Amino acid sequence: MSRIFAFCVLALFSSLSWAQNLVVSTHPIYLIAKEITQGIEKPVLLLADQTGHDVTLTPAHRKAILDASLVIWLGKAHEAPLDKLLSDNSKAISILDSGxxxxxxxxxxxxxxxxxxxDTHVWLDPNNAVRIGFFIAALRSQQMPEHREAYFKNARAFAQKMFLTAQHFNVNGKIQPYWAYHDAYQYLERALNLKFAGALTDDPHVAPTIAQIKYLNDSRPSRTMCLLAEGHASKNQxxxxxxxTFQAVDESMGGAGDFVGAWKKLAEQTHNCVLNARK
Known part of the structure; x- marks a missing residue:
């Protein structure tokens, strides 16, 4: 009898723990959620190895959403394939629609x-990243008020770490122009003193036109330009x-283990690309 009772108690607590799952749609927001929930819970990444733009939904995705107590996603503008599942879901909160x-x-x-x-790449702005962190802390505190102090302590620590890292790059100086293969980095511009001078294409999956290449060459602000691009861009493009000066970057932070480290890496790559273009 005691074994049966112990098994039932274990099953009960397991089900309660699963029912409290925090599910986060894409990797950058998941990394922020990890910072806010450390020591309390482990969030679930819904779209592992998927950016949000191109989503393949499986029964496992649907079950994770069904079992979650809270789903945080960017919103239809970034993750259109999730719209039918989440737009009318009372447990789902869109960051882009939250204000x-x-x-x-x-x-x-x-x-x-x-x-x-x-432009949905809002997490690249340090201020937005911190806002998202406190937003997650507030939402989870409402659901689990016994952990409110811990959530907000984590949020404050994340904010301090994020701002100190961003401050390292935000030094007074001349604003530097750059090109992008696909315009996905404008939320970095204020933090890194950058000015967008054009992109090769509106869609990273569509090759640039001859007319656009001519436009960029004819209007280049400096002789050598920094070009930020997704890793799949090929030289012939x-x-x-x-x-x-070519620099492959990943604004989706794929494979990164922590948000601030991933942001710092992206900032350093961009900063070095711009500096090398000036030489």
Whole structure:
């Protein structure tokens, strides 16, 4: 009898623990959630190895959402394939729809802001990253008030670490121009004193046009330019832009273990690319 009782108690606590799952859609937000929940719980990453733009949903994804007590996602603008599952789900909270982050409009390949659009890479702005951290702390504190102090302690520690890291790069100096293969880095610009001078394509999966390559060459702000690009960009897609300093970067922070470390790596890569282009 005692063994049966022990088994039932274990099953009960296991089910309660599973029912309290915090599920986070994409990797950068998951990394922030890890910072906020450390020592309390372990969040679940919904879209492992997927960016949010291109999503393949499986029964396991649907079960994770069903079993969660809270699902945090960026929103339809970033993760359109999740819209049907999450838009009417009372347990799902969209960061982009919450009003807690400062957003910027998308830009075309020549840097012109596009009306009624939003650039969804909001986590790259240190201020937004900190806001997201405190937002997660507030949401989980409502669900588990006994851990409120711990959640907010973690959020404050994350904020301090994030701001100290960003401050290292935010030094007074001349604003430097850069190119992007695909415009995904504008939330870094204020922190790194950068100015967007154009992109090769609106869509990272679509090759740049001859006209756009000509435009970039004709309007280049400096002789050698830094080009930030996703790792899959091939030389034949940008070799006509030489002289350039090419830097492969990953704004989705794939494979990273902590948010601040991933942000710092991206900032260092970008900073070095711009400095090398000036030489």
């Amino acid at each position: 807690i982050v400062q957003t910027l409009p998308q830009r075309n390949t020549r840097g012109v802001a596009l009306k009624n659009t939003v 940008y070799q006509k832009l030489k002289p350039i």
